[in-house]
Amino acid sequence: MENISVKKEINYLHIALRTFYYIVVFGLIFWGFKGIEYKGIMQSASGSINALIRGFLNPDMAYATNNTIDGLPYAILETIAIAISGTFVSAIISIPFALLASQNIVGPKVSKVGKLIVTMIRTFPELILALIFISVVGPGAPAGILALGIHSIGMLAKLFSESIESMDLGVKEALESCGGNYFEVLFRAVLPQVSPELMSYTLYRFEINMRAASTLGLVGAGGIGAPLIFAIRTRSWSRAGVIIIVLVITVTIIDQISGRIRKRIV
Numbered sequence: 563m564e565n566i567s568v569k570k571e572i573n574y575l576h577i578a579l580r581t582f583y584y585i586v587v588f589g590l591i592f593w594g595f596k597g598i599e600y601k602g603i604m605q606s607a608s609g610s611i612n613a614l615i616r617g618f619l620n621p622d623m624a625y626a627t628n629n630t631i632d633g634l635p636y637a638i639l640e641t642i643a644i645a646i647s648g649t650f651v652s653a654i655i656s657i658p659f660a661l662l663a664s665q666n667i668v669g670p671k672v673s674k675v676g677k678l679i680v681t682m683i684r685t686f687p688e689l690i691l692a693l694i695f696i697s698v699v700g701p702g703a704p705a706g707i708l709a710l711g712i713h714s715i716g717m718l719a720k721l722f723s724e725s726i727e728s729m730d731l732g733v734k735e736a737l738e739s740c741g742g743n744y745f746e747v748l749f750r751a752v753l754p755q756v757s758p759e760l761m762s763y764t765l766y767r768f769e770i771n772m773r774a775a776s777t778l779g780l781v782g783a784g785g786i787g788a789p790l791i792f793a794i795r796t797r798s799w800s801r802a803g804v805i806i807i808v809l810v811i812t813v814t815i816i817d818q819i820s821g822r823i824r825k826r827i828v
Contacts, residue, residue: 617799618807626804634789634805638812641785644703644778645771648710653764656715657753659683660722666731667752673723680723684716688774692783703784710771710778718767725759726752762824769820772813 626634661667663676691709699705734751753760779787786809793802 613797613799614803617801617803619803620800621804621807622798622800623804625801626808634786634808637779637786637789637805638808640703641775641779642772642812642816644706644710644783644785645768645775647707648714648775649764649768649771651707651711652714652718652767653760655711656718656722657760659715659719660726661748661752663719663723664726666727666729666734676723677720680716680719682716683712684720686713688713688778689781692778692781696782701782701784706775706778706783706785709783710774713774714767714771717770718763721763722756722760725756725763729755758827762827765820765824765827769813769817772816776809776813 629635659676659680661676663673663680665673667673668676688709691712692705695705695708699708729752734747736751775785776790777785777787779785779789780791782788786805790802790805790809793799793805
């Protein structure tokens with residue numbers, strides 16, 4: 563009888579906690595929607611949408627086939643180059659941060675400091691970093707590369723450290739018992755085990771960086787964002803339409819290729 567009463571009390575406690583969580587969640591949702599001031603649809607909305615649709619149906623092909631530095635092909639290639647460079651830089655730099663945040667490599671106390679550093683790096687969004695680096699290296703692709711590279715370190719280092727912490731420690735312990743030093747353990751036991759996952763995460767981050775690189779031009783950090791926002795502000799909808807179409811096609815192709823490579827790696 564006592565066991566039955568204890569089970570009932572536990573069930574009542576679970577129900578009460580679950581009800582409390584539901585109340586908190588719905589309260590936060592209600593509070594969030596209450597803070598939004600909806601002013602209705604602007605009178606010019608229908609005209610802008612119709613103009614944008616006409617721009618999609620009649621894209622500016624002269625801009626799409628302009629092979630100079632002011633044309634669309636150059637802007638797309640610059641966007642891809644920014645994404646590749648930013649991802650490559652972050653993937654290399656993320657490995658030391660990941661090791662510093664891995665409990666099974668540096669111990670629980672040091673790993674807490676490493677995880678805190680990784681979280682702090684991940685706090686700053688790409689656009690804020692781009693604005694900072696524009697004031698350092700000037701507008702253009704270098705600022706975009708630095709912004710993507712620094713921001714990506716936070717995500718990649720976190721994923722890399724999780725892979726390292728979940729790896730099989732048998733090889734590492736065997737090499738240590740044979741007298742292997744730190745670098746031998748690192749390059750012969752740790753990195754070979756987790757390298758497929760690290761490459762997969764890097765490719766996934768490249769997909770994200772490709773989308774992010776297309777927006778960095780909004781603040782002057784190179785890429786396709788600058789001509790896109792200029793076309794929208796000047797209401798050149800045919801040019802905006804061809805930029806969006808080419809951008810969607812490019813991102814879709816890159817996602818498909820990257821997804822197939824990741825499946826083969828993992």
